[in-house]
Amino acid sequence: RSLITQILPHIKSILQKIDKEMQEALLNLIDMFLQEYKQMVAHECSKRTRTELKSEFEDCFDSLEKCALGFLLENKDIDFILVGMRKPSYLHQVLSLED
Secondary structure (H helix, E strand, O other): OHHHHHHHHHHHHHHHHOOHHHHHHHHHHHHHHHHHHHHHHHHHHHHHHHHHOOOOOOOOOOOHHHHHHHHHHHOOOOOOOOOOOOOHHHHHHHHHOOO
């Protein structure tokens, strides 16, 4: 919440006070930071999820997604698996599991 209510308005007011060239450079740096931060958060969330599911996937050494999909595919009580496509590579990974 504080990002939206406090930090972003402050950044916006600072950007309005500097020249266009500096604005663009600063926005590029912010964008690079946010991309790296997003990757770090995704990695940490994946590690935490794997830790939480360690007992369920103790014999699986593939990616978390592949382990989870394998688990679902092996479960005879599951008729359908709906897959959200965050990235095309994720969809290709899911399709490669199809028997």
